Amino acid sequence: MSIACVLAAVALPAAVFAQAGQPGPLTGLASLTPSFPRREAAPSSLPRHLTEKWHQNIVTTVFWVGEPSVGAGWSACKDSAWDPRWVENYGGPDHPTKRKGFLPAAFKPKQNPFYVALPFNDLVPKTRANPVISNFLRFWRRSVIGSFRNSKSVCKNQWIAIRFGDKVVHAQWQDVGPVNFDDYDYVFGFQRPKSTAQGMAGLDVSPAVRDFLGIPGRGTTDWRFVDETEVPRGPWKDIVTRD
Template structure:
């Protein structure tokens, strides 16, 4: 779990997204998989206020952009240190995250090829992110979860099974958009639904008020720095 990001914007796009596990066995297979899911994003991040146009879906008017959200980088298997007091060998929703992912998702660019570690092919989507809200605590949904999560009813499967895990976000930097899955909670907080689903700004924190964590694959695709504005 990451407890710590520059400025960005978030927008909820819809609630009826069908989630799927990535079946890819190689970077090429994942690219094909990702293209099929490009339109399934629920949240968008970009550096300026979004102005809806006729070519956009109507959902844009219901979930306006949040501008200037600070974005930082985190990764599966990250050790605690510096402004990250919590190690990321597990996530809020997966106690065996590193093992299930397939290993340490090194952020070292010299040890990466085609958006994944050069040493292995991940068993999960390398394009992942974290937002500072967890809908589950102590095996049960938080009281506000059914009220504030737009897709709660359509995504609900059983008590205490997160409806936020694996949801898709679109993250924009300049002219590029990267689609990533919500796989952990942070930076720093797991309770800020007023920011994730409503109109509040991210709370002050050690990383300049960061409100989004992204994986090395997202960083590389968008050309982000360690702390950036998406």
């Protein structure tokens, strides 16, 4: 189940940069710039440490477009953190059991059925209050959408690879969750998910991802970011979400 709420300012530990071979937050943020080539409207431009690092043994659960709320504190997936008309733009509810291959049986979706939710929202105003996070997002936003506009999420549509046993699937980041919305140190760093301490998931995957990997309702997977230019052929590229 995915949620979209308010991001509190989160400081990135110097250890994150040290493990990535990058300077710490107090040793010159401008030196991070070379990791983010300034290309106009590039599909993706990711720092090397993001694409080389696997987040391992992450508790993984299933969610879907149109999923109803399961109770207080959980939001229905009629909209996403970045799309207030998610069900409509997807084409309808992505029913988790009524399937035709990797697609919902009732219709062909207008967006990629291979999607995920991760616990970070880059568009919440308090994100910009933290100089380390805002600097990271500033250069990433420049490389991905060719400007410093804050109206478009730089996280949405990014690709990740997910590994379960000997299978690897690729999917696009489309929502915020499963539990938190401010876990920068996990999503972009080297920390365990905040939700681990609560015995809860650190990754939500769609029914198509679940079915490709053969995950039961809840499982443990590894994942990492992948530059779009490196995404291999597969059913996840039949419909690619761009908007």
